[in-house]
Every structure is written in structure tokens, then in C-alpha cells.
Amino acid sequence: MKRYALVLALIVLLASCAQKKDIVIGGVGPVTGEAATFGVSTKNAMIMAIEEWNANKGVLGRQIKLIFEDDKGDPAEGATVYTKLIQQDKVVAIVGTVMSKVTLAGAPIAQAAGIPMISPTSTNEKVTLVGDYIYRACFIDPFQGTVGANFAFNDLQAKKAAAIFDIGNDYTKGLAENFKATFEKNAGKDSVVAYEGHPSGATDFKAQLTKIIAAKPDVLYIPDYYNDVGLIAKQARELGFNGPLVGGDGWDSPELVKIGGTAVENGFFTNHYSPADVRPIVQDFVKKYTAKFGAEPDALAALAYDAMQIMLDAIKRAGSTKGSDIRDALVKTSLDTVSGKVTFDANRNPIKAAAIIEIKGGKQVYKTTVNP
Secondary structure, rough: OOOHHHHHHHHHHHHHHHHHHOEEEEEOOOOOOHHHHHHHHHHHHHHHHHHHHHHOOOOOOOOEEEEEEEEEHHHHHHHHHHHHHHHHOOOOOOEOOOOOHOOOHHHHHHHHHHHHHHHHEOOOOHHHHHHHOOOEEEOOHHHHHHHHHHHHHHOOOOOOOOEEEEEOOOOHHHHHHHHHHHHHHHHHHOOOEEEEEEOOOOOOOOHHHHHHHHHHOOEOOOOHHHHHHHHHHHHHHHOOOOOOOOHHHHHOOHHHHHHHHHHHEEEEEEEEOOOOOHHHHHHHHHHHHHHHOOOOOOOOOHHHHHHHHHHHHHHHHOOOOOHHHHHHHHHOOOOOOEEEEOOOOOOOOOOOOOOOEEEOOOEEEEEEEEOO
């Protein structure tokens, strides 16, 4: 009888330990490659969010463990690490990744496995159309491209515009397409006087810029990532373009000014938040992140922090780590975050405002906020 009681107690103890096993969340971002600063900010913010939850008893009475993988900004690598996280690490959810082209490689893998995921920053509208397990914390390209075009037309008083973009990147193509459509709606047919694509990895943009400048646009739209933007801006200025530059959230890196120097002055970009926002939730986040990592958080950090908060909140409300339960809880999200109040539309995209940031005196300066 004693032996039976001992075995029973051991079974109960093992079951209790199993119940207290860490909840494993996958994180994905490009900490090396063409968008490395984005990945570093993303990883830092995820770590900070999880540390805060763990310090407050975790979720469902269990601690949270983050396994973060570097996708290197490459779709093939992204597919590999998504597969690893799901099949080998047995994650219950994924927060990632940053670049739309990589997310579009990873999302089908998560969808097929029934693993809920939320991308912090992939703005291409195709991302969440992959399936009902796929969410995002950022606004989408149609909104961002529209905001950029409206700002160029209404605030900058531009009557003619041009665009240059990476033809190998779904993100940049989506922004350019939506900017063009909206600007021509505002200013009339053919008001986008030049529309030039460049190959991924290019460093010499003078052939495209020569055509653009010959068309005499009032504003130049550059929806590329910061490394290309800095080079394009320098070459555009060298060729004689002195007008304003407008772009998307891919500009949001301290490396932009280091690469572009004074060429990116009179530049404006749409973004998801501004550290100058006076809301207490923003200022508390900025203070904590800066103290922990020694740098002011960019929008990538804010959105990764928000994405992790949204996912953990959904797990808490679901009362479960089952994929379908988390998915169903995500649908019902209503949460105040650093980048604004988040609820989801029918396609699992958040409805939120956009900030316009100006490059002035080598710094990012908050310009205005545009509501949806």
C-alpha cells in the first residue's frame, strides 16, 4: 500500500512539474544582413517584454522562454528557422518576422502547423491573407503608401512626384504602388512623372535617378530600407535634386543619417510611433528600453514589444497554449500598446494611426500624426 501511495505521489509530482514547464515562444528577426539594426531592436524589445511578464509571475502561472532565431533578411533562411522553431523547439506561438518578404516565406509554415504568429513590422498586405493564424502589429502598405502620398500632396504641396524602389522586395513595391495610386488620385493622371525600379543589392542608382530628375518632380518617394535610402539620397543630391524626400518605416534606423548625411535632410517618412509621444505608456517604454539597452527605441522596438504583449495577452485570455485557442483570443484583442490602441479587422490587421517623422539637423523629429 505504501509503495502504491509513493508511486501515486510521484505521478502527481511529475504532473505538477509538467504543468509548470516553461511556455516557449519563438522570436524571429534579421540580426545580421541588410536590415540588421531592425533585428537587433526587435530582439531587444521581445526580451524586455518577456522579462517584464516573467517578473510578474509569467502567464498561466508559468515562466516564458524565448527562442530567438536570425533569419538574416533572407526568405529561405526564414523558412528554415520557422520550421526549426515549430518542429524542433515546439514553440506554442511565434512573434516575427520583420521583413515582409521573409514573413511571406515563414507564415505559410506557421499556418499549416496551426501555430499562431504575429509579425511586428511586415506591412505587405498579403501577409495576413496567408491564413487565420497570421496577425500583425503594424499598419499595412496601402495605408502607409496612402499616408505618404497625402502628406506629399497636402502638406508638401507637391504637384508632380517620382518614385524609386527595390523591384525585388514586396515591401518596397507595395509602398510604391499605393503611393502612386493615391498621388495620382489627388494630383491627376500622370502626376507621377517617373516610376523607376532598381535591382536588389544595387549601390549605383544614377541611371534611374537621371531619368527621374529629367522629369522634374516636386517630391521623390523612396520606400526602400535605410541603407539604400542613404545612398539614393546622396546620389540624387549629387545629380541636382533639391526637393523633399518621402518614404516609409524602412527609414527608421540611426544608420540612415550615418549613410546619407546631409542628403537625407528635408526627408520625411511614415512611422508607427514617435518617442516624443507624451502618452505615459510611450514614455515609460522609452525610459525602460533606453536604460536597459543604452539607446532610444525605434519603431521596430516599439512594434516588437507591442507584438509580444499582444501574443502573451492572448495566451492569458485563452487560458491555454493550444494554437486554435490562442488564435481565437487574438481575434478579440483590445489592448492599449505603445503604438496605440490595438483591435483587429477581418483580415487580422490592426486599425491604428501613423506618425510623420522629419529628418532635421541629423535627427528624427516628430512632425504630425495621421489617423486612419
